[in-house]
Amino acid sequence: xxxxxxxxxxxxPLPPTSGATSxxxxxxxxxxxxxxxxxxxxxxxxxxLVVSIALNLQKYCHIRxxxxxxxxxxxxxxxxxxxxxxxxxxxxxxxxxxxxAPLSLIV
Numbered sequence: 001x002x003x004x005x006x007x008x009x010x011x012x013p014l015p016p017t018s019g020a021t022s023x024x025x026x027x028x029x030x031x032x033x034x035x036x037x038x039x040x041x042x043x044x045x046x047x048x049l050v051v052s053i054a055l056n057l058q059k060y061c062h063i064r065x066x067x068x069x070x071x072x073x074x075x076x077x078x079x080x081x082x083x084x085x086x087x088x089x090x091x092x093x094x095x096x097x098x099x100x101a102p103l104s105l106i107v
Contacts, residue, residue, distance in 0.1 A: 041106070054082075057079055
C-alpha cells in the first residue's frame, strides 16, 4: 500500500502549449465541414437501415425453412443470399461513413 504513494506514480503536469496552434485549426487539419458531416451521418443511417433489413430477410428465410419440410440448407436459398448481399452493402456504407464524419457523430 505504501508503494502506491511513491514519487514514480504521481501525475506530472503537461507542458504548456502555444495558444495559436491549439485554437486555430484550418479545415484541412482535421475539422469537418457541415456537408461532410451530413454525408457521413446519412451514409451511417442508410447503412444501418439496410443492415436491419438484411438481417430480417435472413431471419425470414430461417423461419420459413424451419416451418416447412424442405430439406434444403438455408444457404441454398435466394432470400438468404439477398440478405447477405444487403448486409455487406450496409456494412460498407457504415464503413464509408467513417471517412466523412467523426466517430462521435456516427455512433
